[in-house]
Amino acid sequence: MRSSIRVRPASRVSGGRPVRSLVGLALAGAAAAAALTGCSMEDATCGGGEYPVLRVGGSGSACQPDGEEPPKGYARYPEGKVPEHVGDKWDTYWSDHTLDKNGKIIKLKDGQ
Known part of the structure; x- marks a missing residue:
């Protein structure tokens, strides 16, 4: 007898989009937000205040x-x-x- 249960690959979420694409999109958005808000990856001379x-x-x-x-x-x-x-x-x-x-x-x- 054949089972009717289908298993989705772990690299996909509902809607068929690869998880990798969503993670990449999130990282790109975070980088763009940091650039637009003037955040810097450099060490500040002094702390806040x-x-x-x-x-x-x-x-x-x-x-x-x-x-x-x-x-x-x-x-x-x-x-x-x-x-x-x-x-x-x-x-x-x-x-x-x-x-x-x-x-x-x-x-x-x-x-x-």
Whole structure:
């Protein structure tokens, strides 16, 4: 006697569409949404609710909570020259530059 039960392949869902196509479509949609909303895969310089500060007279930086002034020995980056992501243009620039005690941009000497 023949059975009347039909088994569907695991790679298909109702309607006959391959699961692979649906997964690919979902991934493509997520990538497009990330690109359109400005999401980045780069590491941010600071976390949410923080801003980066620069060590005065030497190399180094830190993250300061929004609304608080930089700690002693640190200053805000000059406007328009604030690093946003690790390895971006300004992050690289500030690896060998800093501010002096008067707020003037200076080039660091080796080992500073």
